[in-house]
Amino acid sequence: MLEAIFAPQSVALLGASPNPNRLGHQVFKNIVEHGYQGRIYPIHPTASSVLGLTAYPSVLDVPDPIDLAVIVIATDHVLAAVEQCGQKGVKGLIVITAGFKEVGGEGKERERQLLEVVRRYGMRMVGPNCLGIIDTISKLNATFAALMPADGEIAFMSQSGALCTAILDWSKTAGIGFSRFVSLGNKADVDEVTLLQAWNEDPHSKVILAYLEGITNGPGFVQVARQVTQRTPVVAIKSGATAAGTRAVSSHTGSLTGSESAYEAAFAQSGIIRASSMEELFDCALAFAYQPPMSGNRVAIVTNAGGPGIIAADAIERSGWLTMAEFTSETIQRLQRDLPSTANVFNPVDVIGDARSDRYQVALSAIMDDPGVDAVLVLLTPQARSDLPETAQVIIDLSSRHTRPVLTSFMGAYSLGPALELLNQHHIPNYPFPERAVSALAAMARHRDWQQQPEPEYAQFAVDQARVRELFAQVRQAGRVELGEIEAREVMEAYGMRLPQSRLARSPEEAVQIATDIGYPVVMKISSPDILHKSDVGGVKVGIADATSVRDTYELIEYRARKYSPNARIWGILVQEMVRKGRELLVGVTRDPQFGPLVAVGMGGIYVEVLRDVAFRLAPISRQEVSAQLRSIRTFPLLRGVRGEPPADIAGTEEVVLRVSQLVTDFPEIVEMDINPLVVHNRGEGVIVLDARIILQG
């Protein structure tokens, strides 16, 4: 997939200028000079050759087939040139030229037309308005960047071209290599989803990095990412996450950005590791690219200094994903035997400041033989007796004989040069401070945890879709978008949720009959499509205990409704089962413009309102996901039961969320819905939807 772009047999550069000051010249030079083995055709209106290669006035004049066309010509000429590429049978396009959607107005229209031509000829296009792409396997550098990165196993995509240049510049000094390097630009055709798909089974990439500002096709992204992360770790930075950031994004490329909660849910549900900074993105990348995967979360530390050992142990405990390994007694005996008596033989192992490489050797050998160690972090502060390159070599040798990840934090810089070079050459990732090494290890542990999750199971409950369709049609026919209480009730029932028994009475006598059927005490509520806040007009009464009170209440509610809302249509009075108290939850759905239905769950009332203790997942939600969702709210212990309370009906709660997920997936026209409260009784005693609200697309 995307072969024509990343590994074309031949490349034409439209805008290959002989003038070294032109952008097109720089791109052409990059294609020619970095070892690309295919045929290269400069296209220029007048030049007969560029950098010694025969130039042609247009792609149509090139005698041979062309796989990829890279376009660096003036905006006004792009459309015609791309049309010619289509005619020529070009398969891939990289449009570096800017002046499209990002400038708004006619640029937007120009981009639409461009995409239309691309689609008509079945071509694939990166850009427009991008830096280009680099592929170190085919040695193709089709960018105007000043640098070619080293070979490596990191695939990188970025929605910001400028960030690409900064990263290339930085990677050159850090000695970090890439397999593929893509500036996405306006992503009119090829976007993050296309690239994830293309890189899914890429043998050349051990980790995929993404800098994202906005995702266009949310559900597609989640679906593809979920597959890719089964095999390859994906680490992403999503910017524009705050209000200020979003304003900055919109003044930048006008990307549509989904809500932060939706992104959080999307990353959680697709196994993408979210980096909180550019630095963390690359710290994780190095660990994934250089080291074997982790097979557990137990970390051993070897250090020649106590302080850094404590810092690392703290960071491990704080990470939430790692624990400190506990050594077997054999390991401890070996360490006691082989290390000086002043050494600490427990984790973190302290080989003491005067340690030379031999002491690291014995400590690391013992630890790497311990079956209770899943990863090793080697810390070193340069001391008078330290033999730095030798110690690096010891680590390299031992790590090559074991399959566990080994990371280092040689702290300092001035005297570390040769040692750091050795470590990097042999793909031992080194971090200047121990906390950064730990954060990379935590990412590895998270990735492993994700890969060990069982296949997601999606419940498919037997429901009455037809009834819901009918109800929605009725609501629309009545010119409404919000469902009335009885309608919302029916929808819930059609999707198998339990509600309080309830029937509409049209007279006091009928109300008494219903109450007798349901059993006392009952709740009575005014039923009117025109009265939204029933309590405000005295339209709700609870705990009505006998027939006389039912009659009295009926007349009182009816009187008040007519008095306070003289024009309201009154359908009658609902007589409802009075539900026992239980723990109260809220289940809410909003529709995110990029990601679709986003389901929120939280303990009701102030927990949601004041403490914002809510967890989100995108629908459809799997059984595993709803379980994780519920357990990720801080107040989950209240459901499990605190202070000797029995546990709540968690299984029943999860089922309601899954049924809601099924409902909003079946009916994309639901733009908002709330179950508030969902009353949750004790385990095995069920859950009841007390009130529901559904709003359809206008």
Add this chain to the structure above:
Amino acid sequence: MLEAIFAPQSVALLGASPNPNRLGHQVFKNIVEHGYQGRIYPIHPTASSVLGLTAYPSVLDVPDPIDLAVIVIATDHVLAAVEQCGQKGVKGLIVITAGFKEVGGEGKERERQLLEVVRRYGMRMVGPNCLGIIDTISKLNATFAALMPADGEIAFMSQSGALCTAILDWSKTAGIGFSRFVSLGNKADVDEVTLLQAWNEDPHSKVILAYLEGITNGPGFVQVARQVTQRTPVVAIKSGATAAGTRAVSSHTGSLTGSESAYEAAFAQSGIIRASSMEELFDCALAFAYQPPMSGNRVAIVTNAGGPGIIAADAIERSGWLTMAEFTSETIQRLQRDLPSTANVFNPVDVIGDARSDRYQVALSAIMDDPGVDAVLVLLTPQARSDLPETAQVIIDLSSRHTRPVLTSFMGAYSLGPALELLNQHHIPNYPFPERAVSALAAMARHRDWQQQPEPEYAQFAVDQARVRELFAQVRQAGRVELGEIEAREVMEAYGMRLPQSRLARSPEEAVQIATDIGYPVVMKISSPDILHKSDVGGVKVGIADATSVRDTYELIEYRARKYSPNARIWGILVQEMVRKGRELLVGVTRDPQFGPLVAVGMGGIYVEVLRDVAFRLAPISRQEVSAQLRSIRTFPLLRGVRGEPPADIAGTEEVVLRVSQLVTDFPEIVEMDINPLVVHNRGEGVIVLDARIILQG
């Protein structure tokens, strides 16, 4: 202060060996070779000279006075040598030799003896078991480190000597300089408090950094730090914060570590900025050392690339301490006039990828003239047309003409060398990624916020100390450490807290009389020093509404108490005012071994138990601190009133916390106390201590 250690007129090195393989040789070389201008005396049992300087067999043989003695001799000889130093009139000691407290057992005793000699002669001592100290003002390097740092305005202290060497090594490459650099070692005499005091008015240090594992004198630390931070920012990293870290600390130096909550409170109350990693420690240090203080929290960004601008805007919003500056219309007009039309003239200002230094110049000039900008962050990604050193020069020139902090994030590395060198030379801190620059700015904003806090006011309520002293004596006389309910009540009353009216009845008739006096309904409780869990034996009844019920209840409670606890002493039955419902808080005190009384406040019940929503402060607590403490709990909105509830009596709540603070400060023998619940009524309606528990030191 500590002049003899940091700026001595003369130094003797005990253990100055002519043998270059000895540690003492290295230290002596460091003293001789880095420009120290005082007199230097090598002390060696046999050598007649070391490195060309006349050697003496002991300090007593030196003909001139000695200010400072640096000791690098075998552990066994230290005590005698220090005794001689005392006789000689030496004022300061740096004991590099190890083998003291850190080895336990006799080492501990040896350190005690050492300290005794030091104190007897009125000397001051750094160490033992340390790397030594460096002072770049007096050019004294009295360490065995291989490197001398550059001059600078950062004062650094570390409890880990190895970390010192790592930092020296790293600073050499990063081009960072220090004023003072101290390895504290075992801190038998000079500790973090001594150094903070010594550096309080140090004209050579613009920021103080500390790596701390444990603080010995908590209250002293808070008191001194609070003064120092009024003038000089102090940034600290406290390791050993987690359980794993603490285990690592204790196997390291055996430092006593206080509880994490106590450290959090200590840092908050003394204005110390806590760095979460070594990297952040130095990121903050650079900003404080190189740039003028911030006078507000509004940050303007200039960038040549959208992506990094968004990343920085996100980080600013997330920081909690900064906001994005909003430009005046003049600024926007100037930017519109002077920048190309494709530029973004709102914050973050995007001068576009092809910007050269002139465009940065016009953008920065306009922004720096804007009165709504308190700090400027300049971002740059190296692009084809970028003129990096020229842009650096523009920033340097403009920043020298303004008093606002200017930080940069030139992203990349390879092509940035000369530009970064220029920036560093001219003290513009550069960060490889924008998030790190923002975190440094946030530290500056925090420091400013702290400095603007008014002088703390400590309430001093009129209380009855004598009564409490008497009560505690009674309790001890009775062989107890836990106060009975009535005793605890009396303590609370003696400190001016309101409790439900309550009297002890010894008969049913007396109970009726008391209930009539108090007013119905009442609460009745068994009163016995031997029954701790009153409810469990049916010993508490609420809502008793009339005289007959009071009589019945009296006999029932008495009967049950005798039945379930036949041996309990029964004092009678308490008849209490039944307190109206209100919001419930918990006010608790524990005594931290390092910091003393630690006062916790949280909303009662599950908020504390499940959500751990508690805020801590160290007593004595000022009026401002209690206000911040209460507002820092997540559930504070419940006190302010949610869903139309009236606000609670926050002033009354604060007063109770202050009275508790006064109580536990007056009586250090209180090791634990709880008010649970404190019932808080609506604003102006007061707060009532419903139940209190006090435990004295055993």
